[in-house]
Amino acid sequence: MGAVRTKRKPRAVREQQMLDAAVQLFGQRGYMAASMDEIAERAGVSKPLVYLYLNSKEDLFSACIRREATALTEAVRSQVRPDMPAERQLWEGLRAFFTHTAQHPEGWAVLHRQARTQGEPFADEVAAVRAEFIAFVTQLILAAARDGVFCARGDTGPGERHEPALPEHEAAGFAEALVGAAESLAAWANATPGVTAHQAATTLMNFAWAGLGNLMEGRAWSPPAA
Amino acid sequence: MGAVRTKRKPRAVREQQMLDAAVQLFGQRGYMAASMDEIAERAGVSKPLVYLYLNSKEDLFSACIRREATALTEAVRSQVRPDMPAERQLWEGLRAFFTHTAQHPEGWAVLHRQARTQGEPFADEVAAVRAEFIAFVTQLILAAARDGVFCARGDTGPGERHEPALPEHEAAGFAEALVGAAESLAAWANATPGVTAHQAATTLMNFAWAGLGNLMEGRAWSPPAA
Numbered sequence: 001m002g003a004v005r006t007k008r009k010p011r012a013v014r015e016q017q018m019l020d021a022a023v024q025l026f027g028q029r030g031y032m033a034a035s036m037d038e039i040a041e042r043a044g045v046s047k048p049l050v051y052l053y054l055n056s057k058e059d060l061f062s063a064c065i066r067r068e069a070t071a072l073t074e075a076v077r078s079q080v081r082p083d084m085p086a087e088r089q090l091w092e093g094l095r096a097f098f099t100h101t102a103q104h105p106e107g108w109a110v111l112h113r114q115a116r117t118q119g120e121p122f123a124d125e126v127a128a129v130r131a132e133f134i135a136f137v138t139q140l141i142l143a144a145a146r147d148g149v150f151c152a153r154g155d156t157g158p159g160e161r162h163e164p165a166l167p168e169h170e171a172a173g174f175a176e177a178l179v180g181a182a183e184s185l186a187a188w189a190n191a192t193p194g195v196t197a198h199q200a201a202t203t204l205m206n207f208a209w210a211g212l213g214n215l216m217e218g219r220a221w222s223p224p225a226a
Numbered sequence: 227m228g229a230v231r232t233k234r235k236p237r238a239v240r241e242q243q244m245l246d247a248a249v250q251l252f253g254q255r256g257y258m259a260a261s262m263d264e265i266a267e268r269a270g271v272s273k274p275l276v277y278l279y280l281n282s283k284e285d286l287f288s289a290c291i292r293r294e295a296t297a298l299t300e301a302v303r304s305q306v307r308p309d310m311p312a313e314r315q316l317w318e319g320l321r322a323f324f325t326h327t328a329q330h331p332e333g334w335a336v337l338h339r340q341a342r343t344q345g346e347p348f349a350d351e352v353a354a355v356r357a358e359f360i361a362f363v364t365q366l367i368l369a370a371a372r373d374g375v376f377c378a379r380g381d382t383g384p385g386e387r388h389e390p391a392l393p394e395h396e397a398a399g400f401a402e403a404l405v406g407a408a409e410s411l412a413a414w415a416n417a418t419p420g421v422t423a424h425q426a427a428t429t430l431m432n433f434a435w436a437g438l439g440n441l442m443e444g445r446a447w448s449p450p451a452a
Contacts, residue, residue, distance in 0.1 A: 088450055116342060120256075173411065173421070173429040180410020181403035188402040195399070203399040206447045211437030213447075221432045221439075224314055 015053055017043040023064050027106025031061055031118045058121070065115050065122060068107035069129040075100040077136075086144030087209060093140070094182065094204055098197035101186040108190065112183055130179065137175035142166065144212065178208050241279055243269045249290050253332025257287055257344045284347075291341050291348060294333035295355040301326040303362075312370030313435060319366070320408065320430055324423035327412040334416065338409055356405065363401035368392065370438065404434050 021042035025034035036057055040047040054060040079096035080089045101108040115126040145166040166174075181204055189200040214221075247268035251260035262283055266273040280286040305322035306315045327334040341352040371392040407430055415426040440447075 091449060113342075116339075169418070169421075170429065172418075173414065173426070174433055176410045176414040177407035177430055177433045181407040183410070184402045184406020185399065188399065192395075192398075195395075200399070202447070202449065203396065204403055205449070206440075207400055207403045207434060207437045209437065210440040210447045211433045211435065214432075214436040214440065221428070221436045223317060223428065223431070 011053065014043075014045060014049070018045060018050055018054060018060070019064055019067055022060050023068060023110055024106050026061060026064055026114050027109035031114050031122075036060075061115075061118070061122060062125065064110055065125050068104070068111050069126070071104070071107065072097070072100055072111065073129065073132070076133075080140075086140055087213070089140055090144070090209060091201065091205055093137075094201040095197065097182055098186060098189060098200040102190060102197045102200075105190045108186060112187060134172065134175045134179055137178055138168070138171045141171040141174050141178075141212065142168065145171065174212060178204075181207065237279065240269075240271060240275070244271065244276055244280060244286070245290055245293055248286050249294060249336055250332050252287060252290060252340050253335035257340050257348075262286075287341075287344070287348060288351065290336055291351050294330070294337050295352070297330070297333065298323070298326055298337065299355065299358070302359075306366075312366055313439070315366055316370070316435060317427065317431055319363075320427040321423065323408060324412060324415060324426040328415060328423045328426075331416045334412060338413060359405055360398065360401045363404055364394070364397045367397040367400050367404075367438065368394065371397065400434075400438060404430075407433065 018039065022034070022039045025039055025042065028034075036047055036050060039060070040050045043050070050060065054063055076093050076096045079092040082089075084092065111126055111129070115122045185200050185204055189195040189197070211221075244265065248260070248265045251265055251268065254260075262273055262276060265286070266276045269276070276286065280289055302319050302322045305318040308315075310318065337352055337355075341348045411426050411430055415421040415423070437447075
């Protein structure tokens with residue numbers, strides 16, 4: 001593409017190029033170390049144009065966080081259909097999560113490491129996305145608990161509503177554990193050669209579902225006598 | 227105590243007062259927002275004395291990280307004896323972890339949130355402590371796997387050595403998941419009224435042990451057919 005054609009690109013295309021370059025540099029080097037000069041150079045645009053479109057380094061970083069958070073959330077939600085059994089929803093969701101974080105390691109680094117390390121406004125944006133994930137997983141676990149009650153009781157027909165076997169705040173605890181485990185494993189999988197998204201998702205299902213699965217069938221773990 | 231007696235306190239005591247005040251303020255407000263003036267005031271010493279003893283705000287923060295990391299590590303290790311069965315080690319370790327983080331919420335905030343949010347030297351110190359925890363939990367899971375093989379085979383006497391049933395890199399994956407889940411749950415428990423350390427530890431055992439326990443007995447979770 002010649003310089004003349006490049007100049008005619010619409011704003012949306014240019015912005016995506018800037019965000020692509022920014023996510024790469026922020027993810028690899030960190031927010032402080034990445035310079036607007038480098039970002040402009042890698043995006044193939046002038047620095048004034050970056051400021052014109054995205055205003056400041058802070059706003060550019062916020063735009064990166066929003067874009068990467070939206071992409072990750074959509075990647076997971078697109079694979080999880082509410083008509084699937086809860087176990088399948090969890091498996092498909094985890095597989096989509098680890099596949100996306102493996103394919104977009106810089107985007108994941110921006111969300112998981114860089115955004116948290118740059119103080120309030122950025123950390124708050126990531127915390128809001130995380131809270132949405134937690135709420136989503138909590139509902140999934142409550143749905144699984146209802147399935148579990150259904151199996152165990154066997155006294156109601158298909159499609160009938162059940163009260164959850166698990167109080168909501170306990171389900172929220174499991175969701176916190178699951179999301180924390182997934183975050184930790186995604187960073188580990190990206191840093192460990194030979195660990196695939198499929199393996200990471202299987203590890204977490206083995207860790208989490210077999211445990212939750214037991215619980216749903218009334219086989220709770222209990223502490224040893226003191 | 228009068229002012230004259232206070233002046234005679236040995237350096238070690240004064241340093242602990244400074245660190246106590248610093249951990250509180252860093253944990254509550256964050257590294258940037260906490261001022262050396264406030265830290266000195268809360269410690270009941272002059273600001274020059276804080277600089278004399280601890281050199282700079284950076285060094286004071288590093289000292290806080292090291293002290294809180296050591297305290298947490300010792301709290302966990304003191305409750306975990308290698309002669310306990312692996313399940314018991316995990317339970318006692320988790321209970322000690324959640325008890326300590328509940329009793330020292332500012333110390334936990336310094337390690338989990340503040341230290342990670344202030345860039346390289348601090349984040350690296352926390353990463354090193356985390357890596358030690360991961361290694362400790364990995365060995366624990368490998369020990370559990372050996373117990374599992376022992377139970378399943380039943381062909382060797384007590385005290386005989388077994389090869390682990392689980393490859394080390396898989397155990398490392400479970401350890402990453404477990405530590406990530408514990409970190410996430412500790413922050414949640416501290417932010418959620420009414421969640422006790424005992425409950426948080428039980429939630430994680432239900433989540434993790436029942437799952438790992440299944441696995442150790444050869445009941446791995448397997449993905450649904452595509």
